[in-house]
Amino acid sequence: MAGNDESAQTGREAAKRDAQLVQRLKGGDPKALDELFRLHRDAAFGIAFRLVGNREDALDVVQEAFIHVMRGIETFRGQSSLRTWLYRIVTHAGLDYRRWRAVRAMGSLDSEVAIEPAAGGPRQQTPQEDAQANDLTRAIEKALDNVSEKNRAALVLFAIEGMSYKEIADVLGISVGTVMSRIFNARARLKELLASEIG
């Protein structure tokens, strides 16, 4: 019970902080923007990176997502938490970015399957990154790129950001049951794709 109380207290404090932050952002306070960016940039980058597959594009997504936040802050009415709202924008920006990149690379979206990293896809890794990334990481990156974007988004939010199914449902605007099903399917697909790496 004590744990629950502490959690509720923390949640109330976060909600209060978010409400103040939103008010300051609506007032055009640059420090509020800095604070919001500092608080959420790592998580936003984590989501974006798993969705678009490379650092440069992920940074673009983060920048665009925060611009969306600034431009749309007037429409934020606090029906969800600021974190949920922000992650939703980042997720959609990441998926949009993938489509934009695929359109640019292929000139068509007729193929509905997972988008392969083509000419306009993830750029070449630098030698330093090559040294850092091991085979498994590259295999996971490649496998994730072959999971359908809906399933991938749900999995990324859960597996990497540690969001609950309920939070993911809020972020993606779907039911908890659908979240469960998408995560299940994403992991089942990854198991197929990574069979040779993880046995």
Add this chain to the structure above:
Amino acid sequence: MDCDDIKPMLAGYADGQLSPLETVTVEQHIDACGRCRQVIHDQQRIQHVLKSFAPPPVEPDQWNAIAKALRRELEGKEEPVVLKTRPRVDTLDPTPAELSSLRRPEEAPARTPEPAAPPPAEVRTPAEPRTPSPVRIVQRRPPSISALRVSRAKKRRPSAWGAHFAGALAAGLVIALGILSALHQTSPGLQAQPIDLQALARQGDVEVHSIETTASNYDVIFYGGDPNTVAAVFVTYDNG
């Protein structure tokens, strides 16, 4: 419960996201089902593997460059940045209109090249120390596809109500006509008085052979009497 019933809950069980009742249900099943137990094990294994998939570090300079770009956007000192992504927050599924809007800007320059047009601006700031990327085709997209969609949904409502109203009006007219018709038929002023012509004939000690209506001077004519000596009887029918 069989495997098909349990399958939707396996991911939730592997992640500890089920309610206590659902958890017990799954546990009862997997006690006897090695296949589902294996599926849960696989799901947890993949989850464990994914945790090792950490994003690469981001240099402080890169964060600072983005923060500066955001501040400039907030202060409005520069032209608003043209974005590659849209502020959609309502759905993940692109509508056909959105897909075509994604496709069109890429196809347009190929069909109608405009050499005089200035090259699109790069989203990133010049101060960013990132690796320079090739020239990007920056698209101007509708600022709020979702707003357009809501607007369309709002417009459908009045037309639906109009159809309901028209239907109700037509039904009302049909009912009203039916009532008027029934009233017309059963109006006491118009109703014919029943006449027992057989009884009337008996009074004259004749047998009625046939009865027919007439037109001008008489309302009813009936023929009676012996078949060989038929007489016609004319009866004036007073319906007043």
